[in-house]
Amino acid sequence: MSVVADLTDINQASVAAHARSIGDVVLSVQNISLSFGGVRALTNISFEVREHEILAIIGPNGAGKSSMLNVINGFYHPQEGKIIHKGVERKSMRPHEAARRGIARTFQNIALFKGMSALDNIMTGRNTMMKSNILAQALYFGPARKEEMEHRKFCEHIIDFLEIEAVRKTPVGRLPYGMQKRVELGRALAAQPDILLLDEPMAGMNVEEKEDMCRFILDVNNEFGTTMVLIEHDMGVVMDISDRVVVLDYGRKLADGTPDAVRANQEVIDAYLGVGH
Amino acid sequence: MLYREAGQFKTTYSADQQIFPILQDRIGFFVTMAVAFIAIPMFAGDYLTQTIFIPFLVLSVAAIGLNLLTGYAGQLSLGTGGFMATGAFAAYKLATSFPDLNIIFVFILAGLITALVGILFGIPSLRIKGFYLAVATLAAQFFLLWLFNKVPWFTNYSSSGVISAPPMSIFGVFVTGTEASHTAKYFFLLVLVTLLALAAKNMVRGHIGRAWMAVRDMDIAAEIIGIRPLQTKLAAFAISSFYCGIAGAAWAFIYTGSVEPLAFNIDVSFRILFMIIIGGLGSILGSFLGAGFIILLPVFLTNAPHMLGLNIPVDIISHMEVMVFGALIIFFLIVEPHGLARLWQIGKEKLRLWPFPY
Structure with a gap:
């Protein structure tokens, strides 16, 4: 009887995980304005990111999408507005502090450590969690090795998950583009972020690689419940995988809603297709 | 055929992450250690030990130190000579102020003092990079030498500005001073270098090395x-300077026995930099290869003409040395920026396939 009950519990748990019910607001961007000299990159942008959701930020070139991500992970400091992350308002924050609070990201142009192997790249994602001091590391045997092995094990899960076992010891500079993108995703995942910012994860990929990447993004979202904010130009992908879409144009927010609502929005259509003046 | 990891399966992560995962490499390592610990003390005479092996070991430590900073952490430094001088003078002050202090503690404390100095001169690295940082570390080089020249306290008010290592012993055997035998010096240095090199290797494969x-x-x-950039860079400066400081102390105490500040001038910084460029940036093995190369090259250039029966005047040979150095550095920068260590690695990859083309 109890076994049956346990099984139902497990089933419910896994169903709940797969339904990945979108939870509360985990990150709230409020009235952000950012300018470089006279250029206004972002004007009064506000939106919310909810737990476990996939949020896409779209817009034409130069709309301020990457600037928005750079503001979220502390790379740019906006002149106005505030960001509330997990209930804490943060002022200007350095990127490494944002990373330690659970915001990871990948880049539009791959930003891997070229001289290191794929495994080492992914292991750097766990650096913030590794505590052994320099002396212990110089000795290696004992606590440093134990810690190293624990994190290696976790990284091997990610390697397994992203299907890059064959290249784990290859220097990433030698890997093809699609593989490098995967390693970069792996490095971001290794940090076990609660928000993952993906800057054009599918740029420059062919259809198969895009499908693989979509699968990884959806699987990560499903299995780990990671909240995702992604920038993507492929509308098919955006409409398929995202729960909500934020549209930017010239640094302003045009629309914010479900893919269907955004698709029907007249302003968005005008921004993308142009409008007679 | 000979060098292949086929059939060597790793079943645990710790087996996969050992320093030499391939059996042949482990054999090579132990053979090298056997040669260093047994064959060299037995067969190399005092002359070879004093002119080649002792300076090789001392400069290897300095090269490892600079390699940690420049090859691994990417912070170009021209202050190596200054940091070595700091180590030498710190060791001298410690040894003369506390005569009972064991030489091991003298060296470690000298290294720690140099590490503090290194942190101080590493602070600009947060703001400036590459070429500009090299110039900032050049300031360390000149300032530190000036300091040891101008402040007599560092030389215990010696009129000539020269410091001489007091005789010091370990386990009742003298390793510094006139009574020390070359073999004792060599063994002491060899143990020191082995431990420091293993520690460096462990650090660069740990999370600090990845950072x-x-x-x-x-x-x-x-x-x-x-990764916090400030802490990471300063840690690199500290550990690099620790190594350089110990190298400087070993240079003054064990190799030459007495030095003046000028022994650590800018030429030394450049020589160590050449060692890691030729040996291989970002490789502990490369530090040894580079040190060996730079120490053996002048010996080779001096003796080669005689062996070939040519009679070249001494001054031309010493000029040739500089020219060959220059040519080699340009050659390595263009052809193989990762140095001898990378050539060795390429050779190993070729050996894995040999005799098949792919």
Whole structure:
């Protein structure tokens, strides 16, 4: 009887995980304005990111999408507005502090450590969690090795998950583009972020690689419940995988809603297709 | 055929992450250690030990130190000579102020003092990079030598500005001073170098090493995955200077026995930099290869003409040495920026396939 009950519990748990019910607001961007000299990159942008959701930020070139991500992970400091992350308002924050609070990201142009192997790249994602001091590391045997092995094990899960076992010891500079993108995703995942910012994860990929990447993004979202904010130009992908879409144009927010609502929005259509003046 | 890891299966992560995962490498390592610990003391005479092996070991430590900073953490430094001088003078002050202090503690404390000095001169690295940082570390080089020249306290008010190592012993055997035998000096240094090299290797394969390489390869991405740039760079400066300080102390106490500040001038900084460029940036093995190369090259150039029966005047030979150095550095920078260590690695990869083409 109890076994049956346990099984139902497990089933419910896994169903709940797969339904990945979108939870509360985990990150709230409020009235952000950012300018470089006279250029206004972002004007009064506000939106919310909810737990476990996939949020896409779209817009034409130069709309301020990457600037928005750079503001979220502390790379740019906006002149106005505030960001509330997990209930804490943060002022200007350095990127490494944002990373330690659970915001990871990948880049539009791959930003891997070229001289290191794929495994080492992914292991750097766990650096913030590794505590052994320099002396212990110089000795290696004992606590440093134990810690190293624990994190290696976790990284091997990610390697397994992203299907890059064959290249784990290859220097990433030698890997093809699609593989490098995967390693970069792996490095971001290794940090076990609660928000993952993906800057054009599918740029420059062919259809198969895009499908693989979509699968990884959806699987990560499903299995780990990671909240995702992604920038993507492929509308098919955006409409398929995202729960909500934020549209930017010239640094302003045009629309914010479900893919269907955004698709029907007249302003968005005008921004993308142009409008007679 | 000979060098292949086929059939060597790793079943645990710790087996996969050992320093020499391939059996042949382990054999090679133990053979090298056997030669260093048994064959060299038995067969190399005092002359070879004093002119080649002792300076080789001392400069290897300095090269490892600079390699940690420049090759792994990507921070170019021209202050190596200054840091070595700091180590030498710190060791001298410690040894003369506390005569009962064991030489091991003298060296470690001298290294720690140099590490503090290194941190101080490493602070600009947060703001400036590459070429500009090299110039900032050049300031360390000149300032430190000036300091040891001008402040008589550092030389215990010696009129000539020369410091001489007091006789010191370990386990009742003298390793410094006139009574020390070359073999004793050699063994002491060899143990020291082995421990320091293993520690360096362990650090660069641990998370601190990954943080250094991340900062070297792309500092922005490193920061975005949570690596603190300031702490990481300063740790690199501290540990690098620790090694350089011990090298300086060993140079003054064990190799020459007495030095003046000028022994650690800018030429020394450049020589160590050449060692890691030729040996291989970002490789502990490369530090040894580079040190060996730079020490053996002048010996080779002096003796080669005689062996070939040519009679070249001494001054031309010493000029040739400089020219060959220059040519080799340009050659390595163009052809193989990762140095002898990379050539060795390429050779190993070729051996894995040999005799098949692919």
